[in-house]
Structures are given as C-alpha cells and as structure tokens.
Amino acid sequence: MFVIFLFFSGFSALISACNKEEDSPEPDPEPMPSTEFVAADADFAGFRTWKVVVDLKNALSDDGRAHTDAARTVWIKQANAVLGSNSQYPIGTILVKEVQGGYGIVAMVKRGGTFNTSHNGWEWFNLDTAGKITSRNSSSVCNNCHAKVKNADYVFTR
Numbered sequence: 001m002f003v004i005f006l007f008f009s010g011f012s013a014l015i016s017a018c019n020k021e022e023d024s025p026e027p028d029p030e031p032m033p034s035t036e037f038v039a040a041d042a043d044f045a046g047f048r049t050w051k052v053v054v055d056l057k058n059a060l061s062d063d064g065r066a067h068t069d070a071a072r073t074v075w076i077k078q079a080n081a082v083l084g085s086n087s088q089y090p091i092g093t094i095l096v097k098e099v100q101g102g103y104g105i106v107a108m109v110k111r112g113g114t115f116n117t118s119h120n121g122w123e124w125f126n127l128d129t130a131g132k133i134t135s136r137n138s139s140s141v142c143n144n145c146h147a148k149v150k151n152a153d154y155v156f157t158r
Helices: 002-023 140-152
Strands: 051-056 072-076 094-099 104-110 122-127 133-137
Antiparallel strands (some): 051 072, 072 094, 094 104
C-alpha cells in the first residue's frame, strides 16, 4: 500500500511540474525578426564607402526640383538590396544622396512597421557631412515627390 502511495505521489508531482511548464514557457531563444527598423547615427557611418547607385556629374534638370538641379551621388548600404517579389525593398534598406549646390545630404530608410504606411514605410532624413542625423521625418514634401515613383517603391533611380 505504501508503494502505491509513493507511486501516485510521484506521478502527481510529475503532472504538476508538466502543467507548471505549460503555464510559464521558456522564452524563445530565436525570436522573430523585427518588422520595424529604426535607424540611428551608426547606421549611416561610412556611407561614402557604400555601393554607388548613381553618380551624376551634371544636373538632371534646371527646373528647381529638389535634388535634381545639381550633381549628386547616391549610395546604398545593402549592396544586394533589390525590389522583392512584393515590389518593395526589404525593411532596413538605406539610401543616402549627397547633392551639390546647397541641398546637402539626405537619406531614406525603409523603416517598415506602421511608420508612414501610405509610402511603404519609408522614413526621410537630413544628415551632416559625417553622416549624423540632423532631422528625421515622414515629410509630406518628400512623400509627395517620391510618390511619382510609387511603382519602384518610392525610390528614384537617377
């Protein structure tokens, strides 16, 4: 009888331990990647060493449109980033454009998540010459102009 009691006591303790594990599971050692990328100064460091996408020595236009009436260079941090099957660049894609003639350095980052959803999650930046963020926003000015290339995920190729 004592042996049966010990058997049931041990079985009961085992069941309790199993139920306790179900109530408080161990954290996932490999959580799902983030669906949002929030850029920091370090993400723009050394941008002049990235892959050159555009290097125009002459103005594209003389009509005063932003970034087109002066020579400019565009770099992409992820050299292999391309439009995916969803016609969008991957979250975390970073492009930097340096424009001569007083426009300075601007950037766009595919932030994703719920940020600027009407323009596929792009965030716009102004940078100083060292690549430090001086301002960040989802500016309607940037959105309006880049909407002209909505089918290319809001990225100009020139």
